[in-house]
Amino acid sequence: xxxxxxxxxxxxxxxxxxxxxxxxxxxxxxxxxxxxxxxxxxxxxxxxxxxxxxxxxxxxxxxxxxxxxxxxxxxxxxxxxxxxxxxxxxxxxxxxxxxxxxxxxxxxxxxxxxxxxxxxxxxxxxxxxxxxxxxxxxxxxxxxxxxxxxxxxxxxxxxxxxxxxxxxxxxxxxxxxxxxxxxxxxxxxxxxxxxxxxxxxxxxxxxxxxxxxxxxxxxxxxxxxxxxxxxxxxxxxxxxxxxxxxxxxxxxxxxxxx
Amino acid sequence: xxxxxxxxxxxxxxxxxxxxxxxxxxxxxxxxxxxxxxxxxxxxxxxxxxxxxxxxxxxxxxxxxxxxxxxxxxxxxxxxxxxxxxxxxxxxxxxxxxxxxxxxxxxxxxxxxxxxxxxxxxxxxxxxxxxxxxxxxxxxxxxxxxxxxxxxxxxxxxxxxxxxxxxxxxxxxxxxxxxxxxxxxxxxxxxxxxxxxxxxxxxxxxxxxxxxxxxxxxxxxxxxxxxxxxxxxxxxxxxxxxxxxxxxxxxxxxxxxxxxxxxxxxxxxxxxxxxxxxxxxxxxxxxxxxxxxxxxxxxxxxxxx
Numbered sequence: 422x423x424x425x426x427x428x429x430x431x432x433x434x435x436x437x438x439x440x441x442x443x444x445x446x447x448x449x450x451x452x453x454x455x456x457x458x459x460x461x462x463x464x465x466x467x468x469x470x471x472x473x474x475x476x477x478x479x480x481x482x483x484x485x486x487x488x489x490x491x492x493x494x495x496x497x498x499x500x501x502x503x504x505x506x507x508x509x510x511x512x513x514x515x516x517x518x519x520x521x522x523x524x525x526x527x528x529x530x531x532x533x534x535x536x537x538x539x540x541x542x543x544x545x546x547x548x549x550x551x552x553x554x555x556x557x558x559x560x561x562x563x564x565x566x567x568x569x570x571x572x573x574x575x576x577x578x579x580x581x582x583x584x585x586x587x588x589x590x591x592x593x594x595x596x597x598x599x600x601x602x603x604x605x606x607x608x609x610x611x612x613x614x615x616x617x618x619x620x621x622x623x624x625x626x627x628x629x630x631x632x633x634x635x636x637x638x639x640x641x642x643x644x645x646x647x648x649x650x651x652x653x654x655x656x657x658x659x660x661x662x663x664x665x666x667x668x669x670x671x672x673x674x675x676x677x678x679x
Numbered sequence: 680x681x682x683x684x685x686x687x688x689x690x691x692x693x694x695x696x697x698x699x700x701x702x703x704x705x706x707x708x709x710x711x712x713x714x715x716x717x718x719x720x721x722x723x724x725x726x727x728x729x730x731x732x733x734x735x736x737x738x739x740x741x742x743x744x745x746x747x748x749x750x751x752x753x754x755x756x757x758x759x760x761x762x763x764x765x766x767x768x769x770x771x772x773x774x775x776x777x778x779x780x781x782x783x784x785x786x787x788x789x790x791x792x793x794x795x796x797x798x799x800x801x802x803x804x805x806x807x808x809x810x811x812x813x814x815x816x817x818x819x820x821x822x823x824x825x826x827x828x829x830x831x832x833x834x835x836x837x838x839x840x841x842x843x844x845x846x847x848x849x850x851x852x853x854x855x856x857x858x859x860x861x862x863x864x865x866x867x868x869x870x871x872x873x874x875x876x877x878x879x880x881x882x883x884x885x886x887x888x889x890x891x892x893x894x895x896x897x898x899x900x901x902x903x904x905x906x907x908x909x910x911x912x913x914x915x916x917x918x919x920x921x922x923x924x925x926x927x928x929x930x931x932x933x934x935x936x937x938x939x940x941x942x943x944x945x946x947x948x949x950x951x952x953x954x955x956x957x958x959x960x961x962x963x964x965x966x967x968x969x970x971x972x973x974x975x976x977x978x979x980x981x982x983x984x
């Protein structure tokens with residue numbers, strides 16, 4: 422309901438822009454999220470994030486052709502070691518490893534058309550549009566071919582876990598003005614500070630962009646348990662042992678009574 | 680049906696976890712083993728990170744050993760002195776095991792190592808059990824009973840210095856032997872997430888020569904303390920104990936064990952031992968198969984570190 426109201430409000434936005442004294446040359450973006458804070462609680466099974474908003478054209482001149490929009494949701498980056506299994510004496514063991522310094526814990530991009538059709542490699546690399554354009558910063562010292570191989574392996578694992586995703590038709594644009602995209606965050610998403618970035622692309626150039634923060638954190642019982650395990654690990658361990666002993670003891674009392 | 684596990688950081692179907700605990704509990708009630716050697720591989724197979732599976736399995740065994748140990752305690756079948764020596768060794772072993780565990784984790788070889796150790800131990804012990812069970816079944820069919828097994832410990836254990844009396848175990852041996860046994864089992868408890876009863880019980884019977892009446896009770900007594908120590912070590916160093924996971928497993932395990940004990944009373948002990956041997960060998964072969972077949976994903980990720 423709230424979303425609908427906002428959309429109606431946004432429909433009026435081009436009219437406002439028209440009346441402004443100094444119309445800017447580039448369009449602007451107004452954007453909103455279904456949730457700016459995602460709580461991971463006991464029943465968390467992943468979440469669908471709705472990113473939506475409107476494009477403000479300078480002078481209110483709505484173009485005839487549909488605009489191109491790319492929406493990126495990304496999680497906090499952290500170092501990841503990628504290991505490759507090889508066959509040693511008939512058994513598959515980890516042999517080589519390459520460390521990547523900044524791998525987003527989650528990365529999803531939704532676009533109006535396949536990314537390769539929107540912009541060239543340089544623009545894609547600058548704005549990190551598309552899984553293949555991420556700057557993962559592999560450790561130096563490996564050969565170019567090896568880095569490429571491990572990067573492909575990393576992306577494949579992340580994709581399978583639903584932590585890297587590309588949706589080439591995920592952004593719907595209505596009346597050349599309103600845009601919206603639904604992005605799936607699986608239950609395995611890491612906690613931390615996320616961001617949603619919206620890019621308006623015209624003729625291969627990014628002409629407008631907007632960024633919104635999203636916070637994903639464990640809440641309630643899950644948060645309490647997690648913090649206990651991290652900060653009071655000895656107490657947590659003792660509590661775990663005591664809980665196990667108590668439930669074992671209760672079980673033996675119950676069964677003896679029968 | 681889904682529940683988010685705060686330490687494993689994934690959502691699981693809680694009914695599946697309880698049924699998994701129940702199934703393992705059924706087998707452990709039936710065969711009189713802890714079942715950790717089944718819980719850990721099954722959890723890993725379900726998708727729980729190996730470090731969390733091993734640590735939480737140890738916590739679950741602490742709980743599931745309590746009722747058994749209490750029952751033996753009330754019948755006076757726990758040798759406290761022997762148990763104390765085994766626990767002392769077990770705690771030392773758990774500390775050593777933790778060092779090995781952390782080292783393997785830093786090398787990135789923890790998953791493969793856990794699997795290889797499982798294959799070796801389950802393979803050897805399963806084969807020994809199968810041989811023994813088949814022998815017992817054949818002996819039961821032949822009309823003339825074989826010579827009774829002489830109880831006693833192996834010669835080199837008798838040669839160890841500082842002999843002392845363990846009254847309930849009916850032993851006069853050096854405490855160094857059970858201490859060393861405790862160390863070995865303690866290392867395995869931390870690395871494999873098992874109680875080690877299936878190693879401890881035969882070793883107590885055939886290596887130390889303990890009297891059979893106090894073996895199981897003393898083993899359970901030792902398991903409670905050593906798995907407890909393993910839980911503490913995992914909780915403080917790798918922070919991989921998932922208390923929610925452990926309690927779910929316990930709920931299923933406790934119920935399953937009761938059913939298992941009742942089912943066991945309808946079967947002959949020889950057939951039970953044969954079935955357990957086949958089960959242990961089956962798990963070993965399944966894990967060996969997993970090690971030799973090309974994995975679906977040759978790449979694995981390790982965050983941070």
